[in-house]
Amino acid sequence: MGNIAGLLAALLFRGIRFVHIPTSLIAMSDSVISLKQAVNMPQGKNLMGCFHTPEAVFADTAFLMTLPPQHLRSGLCEIIKNVLILETENIPFLTSTLNTKAHYDEQTLAHIVQAGVLTKQKAMVNDKRERHHALIFEYGHTVGHAIELSCNGRLTHGESVALGMIVAAEISHAFGLLTSEARDMHYRLIHLNGVDIKAPVGTTPEAIMQILQSDNKRGYLHAKPNEIPMILLKELGVPL
Numbered sequence: 001m002g003n004i005a006g007l008l009a010a011l012l013f014r015g016i017r018f019v020h021i022p023t024s025l026i027a028m029s030d031s032v033i034s035l036k037q038a039v040n041m042p043q044g045k046n047l048m049g050c051f052h053t054p055e056a057v058f059a060d061t062a063f064l065m066t067l068p069p070q071h072l073r074s075g076l077c078e079i080i081k082n083v084l085i086l087e088t089e090n091i092p093f094l095t096s097t098l099n100t101k102a103h104y105d106e107q108t109l110a111h112i113v114q115a116g117v118l119t120k121q122k123a124m125v126n127d128k129r130e131r132h133h134a135l136i137f138e139y140g141h142t143v144g145h146a147i148e149l150s151c152n153g154r155l156t157h158g159e160s161v162a163l164g165m166i167v168a169a170e171i172s173h174a175f176g177l178l179t180s181e182a183r184d185m186h187y188r189l190i191h192l193n194g195v196d197i198k199a200p201v202g203t204t205p206e207a208i209m210q211i212l213q214s215d216n217k218r219g220y221l222h223a224k225p226n227e228i229p230m231i232l233l234k235e236l237g238v239p240l
């Protein structure tokens with residue numbers, strides 16, 4: 001919802017000031033930190049958008065107490081991503097905190113929101129348009145976005161990214177980069193978060209491959225015409 005508001009604020013009268021008041025975990029801990037404001041099109045995720053900076057962000061974690069479990073899990077998938085790509089020292093926190101029923105008190109969620117905000121801020125401070133170093137936040141998003149689109153809303157953004165991270169981990173393992181233990185850590189954290197690791201009903205590999213052809217990271221990551229660029233890890237916490 002925040003991205004629609006941000007995009008409309010950028011378009012109205014060629015740009016008006018706006019303030020984000022996020023109410024979901026993904027919005028509070030992740031998307032409002034990004035200056036990207038975009039909406040999806042039938043051909044791909046986030047294809048119509050621009051950059052527009054909010055004047056302020058006011059996040060009240062009391063909102064999260066009414067957020068449905070599926071959407072708490074969705075936000076936590078992005079937090080798992082941050083830990084796998086950048087903050088492996090927080091793996092013990094996640095293994096002791098994540099639970100499949102998504103039962104969390106407000107204090108724990110506030111801690112998670114703060115961690116998400118700080119991680120993204122640190123990486124974006126020198127890459128505000130997320131074209132260089134901050135592209136690591138796209139981990140799991142190449143296949144994840146294709147799954148999300150092909151599911152027509154049956155899977156949340158975070159659940160789709162989780163499946164995309166599993167694909168990225170398996171690819172990296174197949175290339176002899178990620179060890180079996182590092183790959184298995186992806187499965188463990190995503191299982192603990194209560195996300196089913198299985199191909200979603202109604203999608204086919206062919207449909208996903210078709211969507212991957214128009215992935216919006218083309219042009220940011222180097223790739224030949226017949227290649228699909230994506231972020232991989234060579235070990236936990238170390239992007240390729």
Ligand SMILES: NC(=O)c1ccc[n+]([C@@H]2O[C@H](COP(=O)([O-])OP(=O)(O)OC[C@H]3O[C@@H](n4cnc5c(N)ncnc54)[C@H](O)[C@@H]3O)[C@@H](O)[C@H]2O)c1
Pocket residue numbers: 001002003023024025026027030031032034035036037038045063064065066067068071074157
């Ligand atoms: N711009 C970025 O950098 C960035 C980063 C991450 C994700 N995203 C985008 O964000 C989107 C997902 O964000 P989202 O999960 O906030 O989507 P959303 O705004 O659609 O919220 C998800 C659902 O939760 C409900 N909801 C929200 N707050 C609630 C509350 N406090 N209590 C009860 N229900 C509540 C909403 O009505 C909706 O049904 C994806 O489309 C993804 O692509 C963008």
